[in-house]
Amino acid sequence: GEDVEQSLFLSVREGDSSVINCTYTDSSSTYLYWYKQEPGAGLQLLTYIFSNMDMKQDQRLTVLLNKKDKHLSLRIADTQTGDSAIYFCAERVPGNQFYFGTGTSLTVIP
Amino acid sequence: DTGVSQDPRHKITKRGQNVTFRCDPISEHNRLYWYRQTLGQGPEFLTYFQNEAQLEKSRLLSDRFSAERPKGSFSTLEIQRTEQGDSAMYLCASSIDRVEQFFGPGTRLTVL
Numbered sequence: 001g002e003d004v005e006q007s008l009f010l011s012v013r014e015g016d017s018s019v020i021n022c023t024y025t026d027s028s029s030t031y032l033y034w035y036k037q038e039p040g041a042g043l044q045l046l047t048y049i050f051s052n053m054d055m056k057q058d059q060r061l062t063v064l065l066n067k068k069d070k071h072l073s074l075r076i077a078d079t080q081t082g083d084s085a086i087y088f089c090a091e092r093v094p095g096n097q098f099y100f101g102t103g104t105s106l107t108v109i110p
Numbered sequence: 111d112t113g114v115s116q117d118p119r120h121k122i123t124k125r126g127q128n129v130t131f132r133c134d135p136i137s138e139h140n141r142l143y144w145y146r147q148t149l150g151q152g153p154e155f156l157t158y159f160q161n162e163a164q165l166e167k168s169r170l171l172s173d174r175f176s177a178e179r180p181k182g183s184f185s186t187l188e189i190q191r192t193e194q195g196d197s198a199m200y201l202c203a204s205s206i207d208r209v210e211q212f213f214g215p216g217t218r219l220t221v222l
Binding site for chain 2: 004031035041042043044045048088090092095096097098099100101102103
């Protein structure tokens with residue numbers, strides 16, 4: 001449950017959609033999460049999905065989960081400059097431990 | 111109560127010194143977590159409390175690290191005989207259920 005991988009960087013133009021991808025290895029994950037971290041700040045929980053769901057939508061955010069491929073994605077619609085940050089995916093495994101990816105740095109170009 | 115608070119926000123110490131960090135969780139959150147985050151990495155789980163009981167400890171937590179939550183409210187993380195490799199951001203999070211964690215702003219430790 002410790003291998004959670006993300007691409008390091010993503011750049012998009014303001015108003016476009018952003019898609020941030022994550023892969024994990026632990027098939028016993030119960031919940032999967034997306035967090036946002038702005039410079040000098042702690043992690044902010046954006047959204048999460050239970051492992052028996054395949055999609056969750058929350059305003060501009062859409063989470064897709066492919067449990068077979070152990071692939072999680074976060075789509076941000078109408079990306080704004082305020083969305084520039086580092087995005088972490090995380091999994092919760094039995095035993096109540098959480099494992100985080102290395103983070104994807106999203107840059108939104110005005 | 112506006113969220114998880116951590117103190118101090120920054121700590122600079124010399125190698126070999128002991129340091130102690132404090133975390134105050136959101137009121138009534140019975141679960142508390144400590145993580146370590148180094149530059150360019152995601153948070154790494156260190157330890158977890160449910161009320162005052164320390165239920166999980168990562169193998170990353172060497173003998174020089176100790177955490178307590180004596181009354182099931184605030185928690186302290188102590189690092190003895192600090193080493194340069196201990197330089198990192200130490201994050202605390204709390205939750206009332208097993209699903210959502212809320213993070214504090216972190217304590218940035220620099221060991222010279």
